[in-house]
Amino acid sequence: MRVFLAGATGAIGRPLVDRLLADGHEVVGTTRDPARADALRAKGAEAVVVDAFDAAAVHAAVAAARPEVVVHQLTALPQDPTPKAMAAAVAVNARLRRETVPTLVDAARAAGARRVIAQSISFVTKPDGRPVHDEDAPLWLDEPSQRTNVEGVRVLEAAVRDASDVEGVAMRYGFFYGPGTWYAPDGALGTMIRKRRYPIVGSGEGRSSFVHVDDAVDATVRALDGAFPSGTYNVTNDEPAPARDWIPAAASAMGAKAPRHAPVWLARRLAGPVVVHYATTLPGNRDARFRAAAPGWSPRAWRDGFAEVFA
Numbered sequence: 001m002r003v004f005l006a007g008a009t010g011a012i013g014r015p016l017v018d019r020l021l022a023d024g025h026e027v028v029g030t031t032r033d034p035a036r037a038d039a040l041r042a043k044g045a046e047a048v049v050v051d052a053f054d055a056a057a058v059h060a061a062v063a064a065a066r067p068e069v070v071v072h073q074l075t076a077l078p079q080d081p082t083p084k085a086m087a088a089a090v091a092v093n094a095r096l097r098r099e100t101v102p103t104l105v106d107a108a109r110a111a112g113a114r115r116v117i118a119q120s121i122s123f124v125t126k127p128d129g130r131p132v133h134d135e136d137a138p139l140w141l142d143e144p145s146q147r148t149n150v151e152g153v154r155v156l157e158a159a160v161r162d163a164s165d166v167e168g169v170a171m172r173y174g175f176f177y178g179p180g181t182w183y184a185p186d187g188a189l190g191t192m193i194r195k196r197r198y199p200i201v202g203s204g205e206g207r208s209s210f211v212h213v214d215d216a217v218d219a220t221v222r223a224l225d226g227a228f229p230s231g232t233y234n235v236t237n238d239e240p241a242p243a244r245d246w247i248p249a250a251a252s253a254m255g256a257k258a259p260r261h262a263p264v265w266l267a268r269r270l271a272g273p274v275v276v277h278y279a280t281t282l283p284g285n286r287d288a289r290f291r292a293a294a295p296g297w298s299p300r301a302w303r304d305g306f307a308e309v310f311a
């Protein structure tokens with residue numbers, strides 16, 4: 001099938017291009033960088049240099065590609081997610097979600113594509129004391145420190161869900177780990193953990209739902225299928241990881257010393273409320289809906305995946 005992939009050069013875009021080509025699909029991938037476009041062509045994909053905020057250029061590129069499926073994998077996140085870098089990135093990243101997904105849905109419809117698949121995130125629901133949430137849990141829109149990020153997710157998912165004349169699938173990926181992500185030995189957070197600069201905050205009760213980037217790729221390929229139902233899906237794994245468990249597991253797999261502990265008040269001052277939420281109150285996510293729609297999808301349990309990635 002012909003696939004238009006917006007964001008073919010990011011942490012998931014790169015392995016997704018490889019997998020689609022290996023499976024025999026034709027890929028038209030986007031980037032803003034001519035050198036990255038050449039690298040895509042060298043792999044065997046077609047490449048378009050386009051800024052996703054240029055709606056007319058996106059429409060022209062999708063029309064010229066004549067895809068069966070349009071896949072959105074655009075984010076604007078830093079390689080090193082320091083609190084300062086993330087504060088700057090959140091606005092652009094949310095704008096990408098709000099503006100480029102409706103554009104891609106319109107362009108897909110105009111080009112006669114059958115389906116749009118868009119990248120969303122699972123770690124945006126309002127904490128309510130339950131350790132695990134499914135897709136029906138309310139988004140955390142009434143928390144000022146989360147609002148810009150979560151509003152971007154809301155608009156993105158609404159554009160996909162309400163699309164007419166084209167099927168829409170929103171993939172709420174958990175935290176990516178594996179090669180090319182923050183959670184790898186050479187990734188920003190792996191490096192901090194190895195250097196004992198990533199402490200367990202408070203009691204470390206926050207539950208991260210991790211997904212190996214290759215399992216996220218495999219899930220995305222399964223969602224291309226015409227038999228896969230439209231909708232919003234958590235793409236995580238069944239066992240959310242409390243911070244008090246996953247940080248020591250990553251450290252131990254790298255042969256690093258056990259993590260330090262930090263009080264909530266200090267982490268709030270140094271890293272901000274979002275980091276403290278992830279560390280202490282974040283609910284994990286259930287992926288039963290995706291597993292039911294894609295029987296056979298079998299993501300790594302996080303402990304196995306961490307042992308593999310951080311070894």
Ligand SMILES: NC(=O)c1ccc[n+]([C@@H]2O[C@H](COP(=O)([O-])OP(=O)(O)OC[C@H]3O[C@@H](n4cnc5c(N)ncnc54)[C@H](OP(=O)(O)O)[C@@H]3O)[C@@H](O)[C@H]2O)c1
Nearest residue numbers: 007008009010011031032052074075076077175176181182
């Ligand atoms: N669910 C998750 O946990 C999750 C999701 C995404 C990312 N991340 C993390 O964030 C880090 C950085 O992500 P990343 O490496 O994927 O890089 P990124 O800078 O977020 O870029 C992702 C993709 O979006 C494209 N893009 C961004 N802005 C664009 C624009 N205005 N127009 C067209 N294309 C645009 C990039 O293309 P070009 O730059 O080539 O133009 C690239 O293909 C990774 O380490 C990853 O772990 C985590």
